Each structure stands twice: as C-alpha cells, then as structure tokens.
Amino acid sequence: MAMTVEVLAGLACMFSTSVLLQILACALYNNWWPMLAALMYIIVPMPCLFFGDGSTRFLSSGEGGAWMKAAKFLTGMSAMGSLAIPAILRHAGLIETGAMFIEFTSFFILVCTVLCFHRATLDEEW
Numbered sequence: 001m002a003m004t005v006e007v008l009a010g011l012a013c014m015f016s017t018s019v020l021l022q023i024l025a026c027a028l029y030n031n032w033w034p035m036l037a038a039l040m041y042i043i044v045p046m047p048c049l050f051f052g053d054g055s056t057r058f059l060s061s062g063e064g065g066a067w068m069k070a071a072k073f074l075t076g077m078s079a080m081g082s083l084a085i086p087a088i089l090r091h092a093g094l095i096e097t098g099a100m101f102i103e104f105t106s107f108f109i110l111v112c113t114v115l116c117f118h119r120a121t122l123d124e125e126w
Contacts, residue, residue, distance in 0.1 A: 003121065014109055021103075022037070031096070037103055040081045
C-alpha cells in the first residue's frame with residue numbers, strides 16, 4: 001500500500017480526533033490532570049527516533065542488538081504508561097470516570113493511527 005494523499009488525510013483525521021478527545025477529556029470535566037497522558041504521547045516515539053533511525057521497522061523485526069531491545073522495552077513501557085496514567089489518576093480521585101474512558105478512547109485511536117502509519121510505510125523506502 002503506497003502512501004497516498006488519501007492515506008495521509010485519513011491518518012491526519014485519526015490523529016486530530018485523538019488530540020481532540022484528549023482535550024475534551026480535560027475541558028468537559030474542567031480538570032486538566034488528564035493532560036499528563038499527553039506527555040507520554042510525546043515520550044512514546046523517542047526510542048524509535050534515538051535507537052531505530054526514525055523508523056518503526058525495528059519494532060516488528062526480530063533482529064538487532066541490545067540497543068534495539070532497549071528501544072522496544074522503552075516504547076512498550078511508555079505505551080503502557082499512557083494507559084496507566086488515567087487509571088492511576090482515577091484511582092486517586094483526581095479525574096472522573098468519564099474522563100478516564102475518553103482518555104482510553106483517545107489512546108486507542110492514537111494506537112490505530114500509529115499502526116496504520118506503520119503498515120503504510122512498510123513497503124516504502126525512505
């Protein structure tokens with residue numbers, strides 16, 4: 001599947017929806033604690049940028065040394081942190097249950113966006 005304008009437009013809409021839900025989780029409940037999960041969204045791609053040459057190909061390959069394994073671990077850890085932060089905030093009583101579920105939906109859409117981007121770029125050479 002080549003990276004066409006339609007694919008890029010779809011990915012942009014998915015990403016925008018995820019960001020909109022992130023902001024709505026904060027604004028609807030007049031509580032900006034859920035924005036902590038957005039920090040994890042910034043941290044998630046960092047191992048790919050530092051250890052994977054800016055590509056997501058290393059995540060699906062079995063080869064690589066200790067740095068690649070560390071990058072896979074850090075990516076997984078930060079992705080799980082994106083799910084854990086809203087749950088911990090809800091458990092502590094800092095956010096409402098609705099905001100937590102909106103955060104989970106935002107994370108799910110963001111993950112789907114990343115997976116679609118990964119699939120679209122597998123066949124292309126940069």
